[in-house]
Amino acid sequence: GKTVIEAERRLIDNLESPKLNEEIGDQDAAQLREDVELIHGVYDDFEREEYLAGRTAPVFFGSALNNFGVRELLETFVKISPAPIPRPATTREVQPEESSFSGFIFKIHANLDPRHRDRIAFLRVCSGRFERSKAFLHVRTGKQMRFSTPYSFMAQKKEIIDEAFPGDVVGLYDRGDLKIGDTLTEGEQFTFTGIPVFSPAIFKELINTDPMRDKQLRKGIQQLTEEGVAQLFTQRIGNRLIVGTVGDLQFEVIQHRLSAEYNASCRLKPLSYHKACWITAENAKDLDAFMQYREAQIAWDKDKRPVYLAESGWMLQSIIADNPKISFRFSSEIAAS
Structure with missing residues (x-):
């Protein structure tokens, strides 16, 4: 073939x-x-x-x-190709020559086989040796995890492997325990850093057109956005689901996959937001006051972090100038700690 x-x-x-x-x-x-x-x-x-x-x-x-x-x-x-390089982590820089295993999840693919609703998490080995069926620490949860059927992929062909080394990519069957940015180690407590999420360019509200399939729709959009196909924001006012992407084609992919893989139907209503900004403040009361004042433009990302949805570039600059105690960021590092 x-x-x-x-x-x-x-x-x-x-x-x-x-x-x-x-x-x-x-x-x-x-x-x-x-x-x-x-x-x-x-x-x-x-x-x-x-x-x-x-x-x-x-x-x-x-x-x-x-x-x-x-x-x-x-x-x-x-x-x-370049040789494996050192990777920054929360406590130190990890060298590929180290004997102790470490790696991070950089991609997730749901429903690789729609008949079984399985998920594959793709792990990049950063140091040491990955071994089949060996217990590794899932740093975010503190739990030990074993992988009895790790895979390597070549196009549509996959095969079980017994070991992998720095630079290798390993496919791990996942039941929903792993997410992009997660770190696996042999016991050391650190998290790899430097995996950014950028503000989307296009925003649309996800509207369910079949109320009887609401559970399937919500599960589907959550899993698809966990893959990194798009970003999901939730507004607590009206419990609105807002999907953000960098291009219109991604919306077509999402709509098709929701229908084909989850039997859920929806429509996507365009929204006139200019940019999503992750907001923080040194004083929690300042952040709470701002979010209460701009409640209609506040949403939450999949990691429960507050986001300000700016309606225009001019409005954004005005809001930034009027709120010096609030930090506005146009990208956010994936939260896995």
Whole structure:
């Protein structure tokens, strides 16, 4: 199939080799040589240092549908990719060479198989060695967790693995215990930091069109937003559910998945909010007074943190100027501690 990387390959030394003509014919070989010469004239030579510095990106030519160039892309990626780097945590910087295991959840996918309502949490190993069925500390809850069927993925193919090392990504079956930003260790108490959430650009109210399926709708939108597909804000006035995204396409995906995976129907009503700002204050009374004064624009994110929904850029600047005791932030680090 198109997701399988074939083991058999016919290799040639270079494009001038006569073996190329034997394999694909004189006409196609000539066309290939001409096309590659054109590409060399347009693009600079690849330099790994420039790539690692984030100044250039490699360009690959191939076809996943026809399984052409897939293996070469993966092999090249292994060669040019950066080695695992140190990761900042709440108490110290974690080095990939450390012997003690640590890692964090960076993605969750619900209903990977809709028939079983399962969730896969994707773990990035940051240090030490991850081992199948070994007990690890879930720092946020303080509980020990074991994973008897950890997976590695290649396109649609997955296989159970026994161990993983820094830089590896492991798929863990999850019953709802894990969320993005969670840290797993061999016992040390720290949480990896630096996983930001940015203010959405588009806001819409989620309105249930089938009251008999309200429970399914709420469960579905909660699980989908836990994946990071969008952000969910709840307004206590009227118990409104507000979904925020960076683009309209995400709303279409959410609506389709709610229908297909949770059998829940809804409509999305556009809202004229300009930006979501996470608000804090040194004095809790100052924060409470502000939230009471601007109650109609206050919502709560999925981690129960207050958010001010600004109606316009001008209004936001005015509110910031009039409330110096309130801190307004346009991004928020994922809460996992």
